[in-house]
Amino acid sequence: MRRFAGIEDLSGLVRDALGSGCRVVGVDRLRGGSKKGVYRVHVDGTRMATVVVYVWADTENFWPAVDEVGTADPLAPASGLVPFLAAQRSLDSLGVRVPQLLLADGGRRRYRADVAVVEDVCGGPLEGLFDTDPGRAGSALGDLAGMLKAMHGRRSPRYGRVDLLEQDVAASCEALVLDRALRDLEEAAGRDDRIAAAADALGDRLRELAARVAPRAEYGLIHGELGPDHVLVDGDGHAVLIDIEGLMYFDVEWEHVFLRLRFGERYAALARPGLDPRRLDLFMLAMRLSLVAGPLRLLDGDFPDRPFMRTIAEHNTEEALALLP
Incomplete structure (x- = not known):
């Protein structure tokens, strides 16, 4: 049985990202992701009404394990906080717009997996x-x-x-x-x-x-x-x-x-x-x-x-x- 994140899991993480006055009032797990969990978190007490949380947990990855030819294969499935942050830096340096990074935690102090809190781009796909x-x-x-x-x-x-x-x-x-x-x-x-x-x-x-x-x-x-x-x-x-x-x-x-x-x-x-x-x-x-x-x-x-x-x-x-x- 897969376990996904709820309000109690993400409240401390989002409060650290947005400030102590922030209160999480709702969490929606967005459809479509197959390698990481993507959550829209609704908040009160801050200028942002919502943020998005990325969760790189094993329970969020729907791909069956396969033997890869090596970690250096650029076409191997890419997932995780490290490649995300490297891509964020590269694209930022070119002026290519990506969601603003509000907090990243690879130490698993705030959650049981690597996580990132980013801007919720509300204009849709x-x-x-x-x-x-x-x-x-x-x-x-x-x-x-x-x-x-x-x-x-x-x-x-x-x-x-x-x-x-x-x-x-x-x-x-x-x-x-x-x-x-x-x-x-x-x-x-x-x-x-x-x-x-x-x-x-x-x-x-x-x-x-x-x-x-x-x-x-x-x-x-x-x-x-x-x-x-x-x-x-x-x-x-x-x-x-x-x-x-x-x-x-x-x-x-x-x-x-x-x-x-x-x-x-x-x-x-x-x-x-x-x-x-x-x-x-x-x-x-x-x-x-x-x-x-x-x-x-x-x-x-x-x-x-x-x-x-x-x-x-x-x-x-x-x-x-x-x-x-």
Whole structure:
């Protein structure tokens, strides 16, 4: 039985963040998170009516345990206070808007897990504004395009998650995307008969696409999982990035493949010239296989929104098979 946080768990933490006059009057656990708990905390006695608390507890993580190739793999699931704080510092240094950090505690003095208290960006996700307020959404999309330009323009001679690079731990696998895609393919084939029937052809196609990619010695700063659900819009209409723990230096084409998938026809506002088409081809197939294997793996556990995850896996199965020549 999973135990989630309530008023009695978070009151002391939020009071430390906002001051002794603060009183917690309500706690809502927000839907959608699969690696950490996200709570909206309602308060009295302070200028802020609400704050958000991130909780990195084992009971908040719905992903079944898997053997990873190593901690330096930037595409391994990213979660925790350390990568969050490293990403926060990196994005702040670029002027990229993220929720204001009010308190971080990795010593577990205030709660049984690592936690952070941040500003509650009350404008809602960009995703919901496309239909309800297209003018505001268009302005925020332009703001996001500027953020991406700043991020992708920040360069590094090494690739890897920013918290690992800060620790001087370099990613060691030059064929990282190919290796992970082949593992995703093997995992998906064990769960879906259609992928299993085409596994040899998909594996050959991945290797063929990877062989066409020329080496590169410089990488850009990317979010790694940037859909419109990971962009909030603040009261001034500015885009605010969330779920930033996976921030890394990597081929910017990886980001653009994900942006293209998640923003659809609106991707044109975020597109940029000069991307490597060979990387885009490899990354598109790798991303599709990841979006089959990942959701199916999540369904091995007790993730609550099961129809949604199954829909993602089904759609990306069809799209991956359509990429075969």
